[in-house]
Amino acid sequence: MKKFLSIATAVLSVAACTSDHDGWTLKGDIEGGAGKTVYIEGSTIGNWYLIDSVAIGEDGSFDYIAAKADSLPTIYRIRLADKYIYFPAQGTQTLTLKANAKSFDRGFDVAGSPLAVEFTTVDRLINKYIDSLGTEAARQDKNLKTELMLMVNKDTTCLTSYYIVGKFIDKRPLLNLSDRADLRILGNAANNYKRLYPNDPRGKDLEQRYMAARRALPSSGRAMEAQMASKPDIAIARYDINGTLRNFDDYCGKGVTVLNFVRYDHKNSPANTVALNEVYTKYKNAGLKIYQISFDPDEMNWRRSAANMPWTSVWNSPTEGYGILLAYNVNPDGGPVSFIFDRNGDLVLRVSDARDLPAALARYF
Missing domain, CATH: 3.40.30.10 (Glutaredoxin)
Known part of the structure; x- marks a missing residue:
């Protein structure tokens, strides 16, 4: 475990690790987090694994420097107890995180790049609906899904889309892929990758998930005219x-x-x-x-x-x-x-x- 203290020893700790750490930096400020530990986790197509842990200093701050610079934007998450905050990082950029230990995954702010701001915007939107409607009603809310679909449509990085379609609420997926409207959000995200980043394995992952979910849908039982195609699974x-x-x-x-x-x-x-x-x-x-x-x-x-x-x-x-x-x-x-x-x-x-x-x-x- 690497411990980065936020007082004088923090300087020595950071200096000691910079020789083999040349990636992105996350600077955190966690109100009420003194003495606690946060965990940095990475993912390989949805399978999360522990990368490192960081001790929060007495003033609630911590610094983490990644071991290597990612050539493409990559999704990471930071855990405090059983709560997670997700953020994108790339290259040697410096990101900042402000949160409260008691409500770690609510009301936080991640900044430092346009993509990080987009991720925070997605989370704030979802939390707004949860606060207004409750968790289950928000998961099924048509207006929320429409707003998320619009975000996917405008996403030129594709990573925000990937984050949206993989989002969980209370350990359950945000999107219900047995619902055709939700499936169109996934289809649109997969289509964006195919158009913009055809060789990205994340796009191929979305395409496989989309095709599997589409095959699992019950047949409408209505035959199409021979020369017609079915309605594309993309929301407009x-x-x-x-x-x-x-x-x-x-x-x-x-x-x-x-x-x-x-x-x-x-x-x-x-x-x-x-x-x-x-x-x-x-x-x-x-x-x-x-x-x-x-x-x-x-x-x-x-x-x-x-x-x-x-x-x-x-x-x-x-x-x-x-x-x-x-x-x-x-x-x-x-x-x-x-x-x-x-x-x-x-x-x-x-x-x-x-x-x-x-x-x-x-x-x-």
């Missing part, structure tokens, strides 16, 4: 021009639904708008829902166009990535594409030519 939730979060799952299965992918600056966009307006005018009173998602690189162009649309129009900004496009095998530069979902929420038809949309929809009314 974006904001409209009024700043309201619109979740596609709130539309799908509530009536015949059209999911339309578009770039308003594409030459075929006007014809797409004409076709959508025709079917919406004809079938809106019969329950037709249209969820249009724009991939325009220019937000103002989307806003100008969406302001005139009577149906739901949302924007996928470039910073949110293109996981949805990959899942639905759509290239927005190739022109608008529509997907028709029946009243059961099953994907029944892909329409690549807007002129075919009225005839394609007619069979479902």
Whole structure:
């Protein structure tokens, strides 16, 4: 055990270990932690092991220097008694931890890198829902899952996504992979790794977990048309021009639904708008829902166009990535594409030519 005291002997201890410790540093300040010991743990794809232990000084502080610098961001955790705080570290960066020994895994703050701040944001969000609803209700809360899904969609490092899908609450997984909405969060995280870091073993781990969970889902018992694919297991939730979060799952299965992918600056966009307006005018009173998602690189162009649309129009900004496009095998530069979902929420038809949309929809009314 390496002991780093926070008073004069701490200088000697740190100096003594720097000869063989050249990795990241964690500087801790634990209120009420004097005389206690914290344990640093690492992971190999979910299997945690002890790395080292550190004695907290009389003033509640401690310093820990990792033996080596990680070339990629890596998740670690620090344990006090039976409570854990998770944090990412990389290279020779210095992180700071502030916490209270009595509520070690609640109300803490880890800083020193943007990724560390993201991890803290995830934990604060989850704890907010737990404080408001209780543990079990928070685990099942749709709004929490939507917010986490949005974090996954915007995650360009993929490590925050990996942390979210592996998160436990009271020794139980946060995500229920027998629930299709939760499974889409995992699928989106796996898809991000596949797109951004295809050789990262963590991404392959997520993909294997996703495929195993998907195979375990009960069959819906409804046959698809031979030429159709099933609905991709990826959640879609974006904001409209009024700043309201619109979740596609709130539309799908509530009536015949059209999911339309578009770039308003594409030459075929006007014809797409004409076709959508025709079917919406004809079938809106019969329950037709249209969820249009724009991939325009220019937000103002989307806003100008969406302001005139009577149906739901949302924007996928470039910073949110293109996981949805990959899942639905759509290239927005190739022109608008529509997907028709029946009243059961099953994907029944892909329409690549807007002129075919009225005839394609007619069979479902």
